Every structure is written in structure tokens, then in C-alpha cells.
Amino acid sequence: MGLSLLASRALRLSRIPSRATQIFLRPIVSTRDLNTPEPATSAAPPPPPPPHRHPVGGARVHFPTPDDAIEVFVDGFAVKIPKGFTVLQACEVAGVDIPRFCYHDRLSIAGNCRMCLVEVEKSPKPVASCAMPALPGMKIKTDTPIAKKAREGVMEFLLMNHPLDCPICDQGGECDLQDQSMAFGSDRGRFTEMKRSVVDKNLGPLVKTVMTRCIQCTRCVRFASEIAGVQDLGMLGRGSGEEIGTYVEKLMTSELSGNVIDICPVGALTSKPFAFKARNWELKGTETIDVTDAVGSNIRIDSRGPEVMRVLPRLNEDINEEWISDKTRFFYDGLKRQRLNDPMIRGPDGRFKTVSWRDALAIVAEVVNQVKPEEIVGVAGKLSDAESMIVLKDFLNKMGSNNIWCEGNGPNPNADLRSGYIMNTSISGLEQADAFLLVGTQPRVEAAMVNARIRKTVRATHAKVGYIGPPTDFNYDHQNLGTSPQTLVEIAEGRHPFSATLANAKNPVIILGAGIFERMDKDAIFTVVNAIAKKHNVVRPDWNGLNTLLINAAQAAALDLGLVPESDRSIESAKFIYLMGADDVSLEKLPNDAFVVYQGHHGDRSVYRANVILPASAFTEKEGTYANTEGCAQTTLPAVPIVGDARDDWKIIRALSEVAGIQLPYDSLGGIRSRIRTVAPNLLEIDERVPATFSNSLRPESSQKIKPEPFGVTVENFYMTDAITRASKIMAQCSALLKK
Amino acid sequence: MAQVAQVLKQFRVQPNSTSLEEARKRTFEFFKLACRSIPSIMEIYTLEDVVHPSQLRASVLAEIRKNAHITNPKVIDLLLFKAMEELKNVVDHSKQRHHIIGQYVVGRQGLEDLAPTDPGTSDYLKKFYNSNYF
């Protein structure tokens, strides 16, 4: 040991205070160099200009009025932001990601987690950047000792009462608290007292609560009251007794309740069906879309091996923002139950027996060649993709029949005017509306994401909502104008007080429910609605507010492809009926000697009438194009392999056509798509909404008389609408517990 | 069976054949030995339901015929040694059933397609019957 080293040791020893003083001087921060942080002064020599950073997540800044741009400095880097941005948003534009728990883009600002503290020059203490509006010339510092110390302190307080159960926590691996404590927290704790514990709440069959893990960010409370529109969740108590809960013991009755799982930054709210099933790092994500309703929410299917483990939303500002409905999120266990896995033939004794594809197709081909062309009928199911629908249509047309339709489109659909069956305003366009007229539609159960958009608009602009139809549940203010089409006539003639609201509105929106398609007087209703639209200037060059809200994923594409039956009574004289996943079509009028082929993935309703069952793939197992209610074509991607001996829908019909002796001219998806190009080119514009070319006002006026019977309820049970959701146990639980 | 095992037990490296004639004689001896061991092989590997003894004989013969062009007695001795080694492995149950089936029953030509082949079907339909993924 050298002398100098010894000397320095002695010096150091002498500087260490005695034990008594050490107690008083116990450092607040365990990281040594943060013990005495100095505020960063402007007098310090200017550091070299930082490299240009890109906004977080590739965000683009939209300046409503260019004059309102202000300039702030983030870590010495000047950035231009619009007036009204918060400090946190300014930092994001500058490419600095500020840690946060309570702040969420789509929720109101709470500012109670304090994780987003940054240093602002000339400010006496660190400021919560999420709640602080950015002022011109503000000098924000995100990387200084004060900011670091503030974060470390906040993190220590948050972890004080947070249980150390990450190994058994379902959020583990995708937990904000876990990540941020690794990034900003201290490597040791000083907490020696007891942690508090909170009683778990029962929020229903979907959301599991472990309330001890809660850090009181109140994101879920704000989500429930702002987005979902239910006042079920709230904050109880103060101080260390503070907890999130339903005020009285009740379930969370919202069709969007699953989203609190996503926004919860810790593992306090997790998915109940997913609990302890898988870890997020062993899952394979497949970006696809949802087909359980006509919205086409963008989802990510997380799968492990051949199983779909969970469904998460994907960001799409035009369709579902970042939310999905509970049906979308939790139907997935239906994909594992009641699956058809082998071709089957009903024998003469009425029992099914498993056969090979060769035999099954041979029998179908034999029968289809024996019946007369006009006795052949095809029905596409509500989950069919555009490719298989065009193949089915081509197959039946080659057989000489034109009796093909998609269920849900009614007996006599009008496919001539695209504007007559899609949502012309577009889902994101609804935000500009200031008056809504909902005709025979209950958007909350028919299309929960569209309903969330309407609610957002109503909350933001206090738009008036008028509703014609049976009494139903809305989660925003509305006026029930009546229950029958007579009310529409009154509005058209200006006799109804709501017509004044429509007349005063700048951007009025009329939404017709798809249930109208099933009515006999639908043409008359469309005529009246057209009259209202004309009178109140609903359809203008810059604004198209006349919408139809579809309920099934296949509907829009089916009408685009022209799946319109020749006669609406074809089912009564059918001798051969081809059901492509059609389970909601009424087979009561079908003659007893008719030969029924059911091609689908679930043994649901129509299977029991089938003579031949051809197992097909579900939407999670195939690539297919779907057009949503606003006419935006999107594709699904296969996330899991097919089950059993099933085949893709279009492949089955293509093979059948060859066995039947009328080979279809394509044998790949690309070939089918070039066929679609000749029929409906808009279905090939993937992820882009193609607006309708012709306005609905071109529709010829109908001489039909309006019938006085009131509008019905189209979707009886939100949770069980198709073959997959009807097979799901979770959906059955939900409908038993939450259906009012 | 016991006799075959006895012969195989005495199996050792013999002095080289002096002439082609001697090598030829040894080859016939080996073939006889192999033929004699076929019944016990059938029993050991339970091959009754997959193959007839004559087929096995034919496949042994085919293996020998494959080298019919070789005239160097030293090479023939080497090949005979390897053949004897193989036979010993087979008789000693050092192999498993699928080895025998793969090498001597199915042989080099591979399994013939037992599925019905309808000549009219297209490539697409054949692939469709086979699997969903093509």
C-alpha cells in the first residue's frame, strides 16, 4: 500500500461523520450523486447541441392555427408546438419520453402519480409535466439531477405499498411500473414497515382485480366515466386508506370494460380468462382484425402454439382508436369449442359419420349436378370473407343459379348504391357531427366502437342525439323520439320538434340500423330518410351524414360483391342449399327433401339440419378480406393453424367446383383477388376507406307505404351474436351476469 | 436359428481370397447363410404381416447383385465382411423393426402411394386432399 493511498484513506475516514450525526444526515436518495442535486443553471457552459430527435412514436403535430405555435426548449433543443400543449406533450414532440402512470392521451389529466416531474428553469420545484401547460420560451430539462431525484423519490413512494409479487403477476413483463422502476427507480428500498393491503373487488367475469397492486393512478376511474360512460368505478378513502372500487358491491356493466385491463399500468386490473394462462413473452402476436361485429376493430391476436391466448387492441385512429369491445376481447375461447374438424356425411339413419374429403366432395358434387339450377341456393354467413363469397357466387353462377345472399342483408337487399349501405360519414368523421338521428339502431350493442365515437362526440360538443326505436340503454344523453317509422314521417314533414334540431345543426348525421334491411317497407323508409336528408342538408359536397350501420362483418363486402338473391322466396323451393357458415338463416321454410351442405367452423345451429358438413377455418386461421361498416377493406392474417382436417373456405369451394366438373379459373388467393378487382375494386384497397361514388339521393323513390309497426331490436344479446361467440363460455357467463 | 447363431458366433476375419473363384464361393456361402437366417429374422422383428420371406431373399439378392460388376477379390472380401457384419447386427436384434422395414422391406424404391389415384384430378385437387397449406 502506497503512502499516498494511505493518506487519502485517512483523509476519507476523517470526513465520515460519527454514527450519531449519521442518523440525522441519512440521505434521502440512495443514489449517491443525487444526494445534493444542484438545479441546473443557465450559467453553466452550454453543452453541444443535442442531436435532432424524432417525436415519440412518430407522432405528428397538427397545428389548428399556425399563428398559435409557440416555441419551448426541451433539454436545450427548440421545438415548436401549438398553444395549449402540456409540457409532457412538448417533450414528446421533442422526442423525450417522460415516464408517467396516470397520464393517458385519451383520458382527462389527473396529475396524481407525480412520475412525470421535470425541471423547468426558474421554477422553484419540479413540475408535473402532464398537468402543466407549456408556455412560450419555457426551458424544460428532463435529464437533470433534480428530475432524476424526483423520479426516484416518486418511484420509491409508489413501490412502498406495491407488493413484490411480479413473479406471479399477470402483468409481469408488460408492466409500466416494472419497466419504469428498472429505468428510474433506486436499486434498494428503505421501507421497513408493513405494506398495506386492500380487499379485492369483484368486477365481473372479465376483469380480475388484485387491488393491493393498485397505485391509485385513477386511469380506470377516468376511463369508466369518460369513455365507457358508466359511473361504476370511483376512488374511496384518502391517504393510505385510498382505494379504487365500485361504491357498492356491483359488477362493471359496460361493453368496454375490458379496456381497463390495457390502461392499468400495473397488475391491479388484469384479464380474468387469461389469468395464469401464459406470459406475454411466450406469445406470438398476429396483427389482424376482428369480425364479431361490422366495425372491424384492429386487433392483435396473441397465440401460443395452436391456441389463441388473448386478444388485444391495435391502434387505429379511424376505426377503434385504441379500445375494443368486450366481445372482441374475450370471445376467443369460443374458437376452441364446438369445432368442426372432419368432413361428415349424414347417413340414412340420420347419424353423422366422418368421411374423407374425397368422399364428401364427391357426394356434394353428385347432388348438385342432379338438381335443377334454379333450385340451388347459397347463403354466406356473417363471418365470411370477401374471397370465399366471390368464389361461392362464381360457383353458383356457373351452376346456373343466382340465388345467393349474405345473411343479415334481408330478403331483398339493394346493392346498387354503395352509399346506401355503408357509413358514409366514416367512423372518425362522426366526431365532427353536432346532431345525431339514430333510426332503428342501438349502436351500443350493434357496434360498440361506433357508440364510443358517438359518446366521445356528445361529450366533446354536446351534440344532440335523437333516437327512434324501442327503449334501450344509451350511455349518453339522448331523446327517444318515438318507436315507429311514423316519427320519421313527422320529422320529414317538419312536424316534429327534432326537425328544428336537425335544421340548426351544421353537420347533422342520420344513422340507420341494419335491422331495417329485414323490414318489408325498407324502401319506403329509405325514401323518407332521403327526404329528411335533402331537407336538412345532410348530404353536401363537404359532408355526407347519411349512414347505415351494419352489424355483421361480411355484410358490406357481400353487397359490394353483389350477393343479391334472384328471388326472396328461393329458400322455399330449394333442393340444394349451400350454407357457408350461415347459422342465423331461417331454415324452417326449407323443404324436407332439400340437401343441405354446411361449410363452417363451428357446430352451431344449421349443422343440425345439414346433410354434409365441410369443416372450414375460422377467421383466426385464414387470410381474408373484410369490409367494415364504413367501407374500409381490411385483411385478417392467420394467427394459429387450422384445427383437424379443415380447409380454407375458398379452397373447399374451388375443389368442389372441380369435382362437380365446372372448374373455377383460379387456384390462389391472388387469382381470386384479381377476380374481385373486376367486381369490387374497393375491396382491394386494404386499410384505406374508399368513399361511395354516388350519393344515396340517386335512389329511386319508392311507392311503398310505410308500415306502422315499430322498429325492433336487432341484436338481442350483445355477447352472443355469431357461431364463435355462441360457443364461448366466457360470453355465456357475461350474458348470464351482465345482461339486464 | 441356433445353427445360424453358431455360424455367426465363429464369424471372424478370414484370410483373403486367393482368387475370384474363391470369393465367389464365399459370396454364395454368405447368401445361403443369410437365407437361412431369414426365418429367425422374421420372428425377431415380427415381420409376418409386412413381408414374405421370398421378398427378403430377393432384397438380399438385390444387394449382392448390386456389386456384381466387382472383380477384385479383395474388394469382394471387404464387401462380404461388411455384409456379414450387417447380418450379425440383424440377427442379434441390434436393429429395430423400422430399420429392417426401411432398408429391406420398403427398400430403395420407397413406399408406393396407396391412396387412390384418379387420373383426372388436377394438381390443385391433389394438394387440397393432402393438406390445407399449399
Next chain:
Amino acid sequence: MGSVVRNALNSIKEKGITNFFRELRQQGYLNALLDGNLMQTKIHNIGATLVGVDKFGNKYYENLKVQYGRHRWVEYASKTRYNASQVPPEWHGWLHFITDRTGDELLRLKPSRYGAEHRENLTGQGDEYIYHSKGHALNSGQRDWTRYESWQPTKP
């Protein structure tokens, strides 16, 4: 010995000759003719006190007049195929002079929530009694690795 014969004659009188013989067989007296162990137990039983009967039907006797250390014994329920593993744990202690509490008394201390049922050792009794591990082909509880449930046409 005279009392035994008298008792036998009395019970013949009470139950009739057929029932008497049936009971004789059930009690294992016929097996005892060929099975020395059982015969010795039966002879021991004369004059001994029946302390208890466990749930399997094994009878536990005590006779304090005989030599110490041989004064407790069991008569197994099965007269043909008996072995020591048929004694349940609660009686084991009494039988082996570990405790003076009888099995019935000890049974009251047994927690109701857990504790596996006593099973005799069935080693050598046949393939169906042999333990086969989880993946074994003979384990009846085969795990189903199919990740989906197929539709069953027979179900309504």
C-alpha cells in the same frame, strides 16, 4: 371349551342351521380349518375383549391375561387375503403398543380437511394395482393434448 360348544348350539337353535353355517363361513371358521394363522387367531379370540372395529372391518382384540407383548392382535376383515398393510394408521399405534389410545379415539384427532384415505399395499396383486407414472401408457388418466373441443354430432 365347553362354553364354545354351548354357544354354538345356542346360535344354531336361534338362527337355524343354514344361517349358522353361512355365518360360520363369513366369520372365516371354514378358512381357519386350512389356515393356521387364522385358526390361532380364532382360538386366541376366545375370552378376549373386542376393543374396536375399524372402517374396513378389521377387529382389534385385547386379552390382558396372556403374555405381555402378545396381548393385542387384529383379526383381519378379509379371511383369505390379509396382510399387515390393511391396518389403518389410527390403529397401528395401538396394535404395536406405541400408544394406549385406540384407533377410534385417535380418529377424533384427525383433521377433516386433509389426510388421504388409507389404502392397503397392493404390490403383487396385479397390473391394475401397479402405479404407473403420468405419461405411462397404462396410466388411465391420459392427458388429452388436443387444444380444441370438436363438435360432437350425437349431442343435441
